[in-house]
Amino acid sequence: MQETILVIFIITIIIALGLFAFYKYNLNSIEKFKLEYEQLRAYTLLSTLPNHPQLQNSYLGNPENSIDTSKLLSLNLNSLGNKEIIIKQVYPKIEDKLCSLNNYPNCSSYLIYKKESSEKNINIISTPVSLYFPLTKEYRTGLLEIKWNY
Amino acid sequence: MELLKKAQIETLGLVVIIIILAFALIFALQFILKNDSSKLNERYLQLNADNLRNTVLKTTINGNRIKDEIVFCNNNQNCDELNLIIKEIIESSIKSNYEFKAGIIEVKKGECSNKNTLTSSIQPIALTEIKVSLKLC
Numbered sequence: 357m358q359e360t361i362l363v364i365f366i367i368t369i370i371i372a373l374g375l376f377a378f379y380k381y382n383l384n385s386i387e388k389f390k391l392e393y394e395q396l397r398a399y400t401l402l403s404t405l406p407n408h409p410q411l412q413n414s415y416l417g418n419p420e421n422s423i424d425t426s427k428l429l430s431l432n433l434n435s436l437g438n439k440e441i442i443i444k445q446v447y448p449k450i451e452d453k454l455c456s457l458n459n460y461p462n463c464s465s466y467l468i469y470k471k472e473s474s475e476k477n478i479n480i481i482s483t484p485v486s487l488y489f490p491l492t493k494e495y496r497t498g499l500l501e502i503k504w505n506y
Numbered sequence: 507m508e509l510l511k512k513a514q515i516e517t518l519g520l521v522v523i524i525i526i527l528a529f530a531l532i533f534a535l536q537f538i539l540k541n542d543s544s545k546l547n548e549r550y551l552q553l554n555a556d557n558l559r560n561t562v563l564k565t566t567i568n569g570n571r572i573k574d575e576i577v578f579c580n581n582n583q584n585c586d587e588l589n590l591i592i593k594e595i596i597e598s599s600i601k602s603n604y605e606f607k608a609g610i611i612e613v614k615k616g617e618c619s620n621k622n623t624l625t626s627s628i629q630p631i632a633l634t635e636i637k638v639s640l641k642l643c
Contacts, residue, residue, distance in 0.1 A: 360515065367522050374529050385536060399546060403553050421560055446598040447565065481550070484558040484599040486565065494566035497595050 391506050394437075398481055398504050401436065406485050406500060408433075411468075413488040422486035422495060428466040429457055438473030440503040442466065445487060447497035461489050475505035548624065551642050554600060555626035559640040562595055562606070563629070577634055580609040589613050596640075603643045609636040618643035 405411065406423055410431055413424035428443060443466045455463035480503050487498040563573040570578075572592065579585040593613045596604055603616030608631075623643040630637050 364518070371522075371525060374526075378529060378532070381533070381536075396546065399550055399553075402550075406557075422564060447595045449598070483554050484561045486561045494569075495564045495571065497561050497565050497599060499599060 394504060394506050395479070397437065398439070398479070398502050401439075401441075402481055402483050402500065402502055405441070406483075413490075420488065422488045423498070423500075424488050424490065425455075425461065425466065426490050428468055429455065429460055431468050433469045436469055436471070438471050438475070438505050439469060440467070440472075441469040442501045442503075443468060443485065443487070444499045444501060445496055446484075446499050461491060473505045477506050479504055479506060551602075551624045552626075555624055555640050555642045558596065558599055558642075559606075559626040559629060559638060561599070562592060562640075563638060565595060567591055573631060576608045576611060576636060576638070577631060579611070580634070580636055583610065585611050600642065605641040605643075606639075607641075608638040609634075616643070 406421075407419065410433065411423050411427055413420045413422045413427075423443065425443075433441075445464045450462070450464050452465065453459060453463040455461075455466045480501060482499045482501040485498045485500045487496045488494075489496065563571065563576075565572050567575060572588070575588050576585075579588050589611060592606060592611065593615075596606060596613065597615065603614075603618055605614040605618050606612070618641050623641050625642075626640045628637050628639045
């Protein structure tokens with residue numbers, strides 16, 4: 357009888373340890389999954405945002421596969437989560453200034469969305485985009501940059 | 507009575523074995539069903555290659571688009587200045603090694619031959635035989 361109790365006790369301890377290990381492992385997996393999910397959301401946004409009607413340049417109703425910079429000055433994007441989205445002009449190079457209605461088009465970066473979070477780790481992804489300037493009717497090279505916290 | 511006790515202990519043993527097997531299976535399943543994150547990086551590189559090729563061709567220099575300048579320089583066989591501009595655009599946009607080809611224009615950084623590379627879809631320029639491609643590695 358005593359042996360049986362001892363065996364059951366040891367097995368109970370083993371199962372409890374197993375459950376604890378499994379809980380910890382699952383918690384890590386969920387954290388990792390959350391990170392991957394956020395990463396996927398950011399990459400999806402990076403590929404779809406240049407085609408957003410509020411940003412895209414169009415001629416006679418046809419999309420031109422470029423971003424109309426004049427639209428960026430009064431943009432109102434929402435529900436994109438805790439991110440910072442910036443569009444920077446990289447060619448031709450000009451003085452690094454944040455664009456506003458007062459200094460457009462003599463500026464280099466457009467802050468189009470910002471929602472801060474308490475998370476400390478920052479991940480930055482970017483992709484090249486074509487920037488259209490309707491005042492001079494020219495195209496310049498830019499970078500769409502998404503910073504997200506996790 | 508003695509036989510019944512023995513049977514109970516054996517049943518308990520079986521239950522323990524099944525619990526251990528269930529744990530092992532759950533751990534194993536998590537490894538088997540694990541997603542490969544390299545696919546995401548591959549798609550990201552592909553997106554950058556396609557976007558960069560489009561952006562380079564669209565950029566305006568001296569009042570003309572680079573696409574038109576490529577046709578002009580391919581006809582005149584003089585692309586030195588354009589090569590430098592394309593190089594500057596690409597290197598200010600990405601940090602990885604690359605190979606850009608458009609007719610006689612060939613701009614590159616580093617060697618792509620022995621590495622994992624991703625090429626943008628090849629884009630022909632209308633009414634010419636020039637095909638534009640950008641390889642990132």
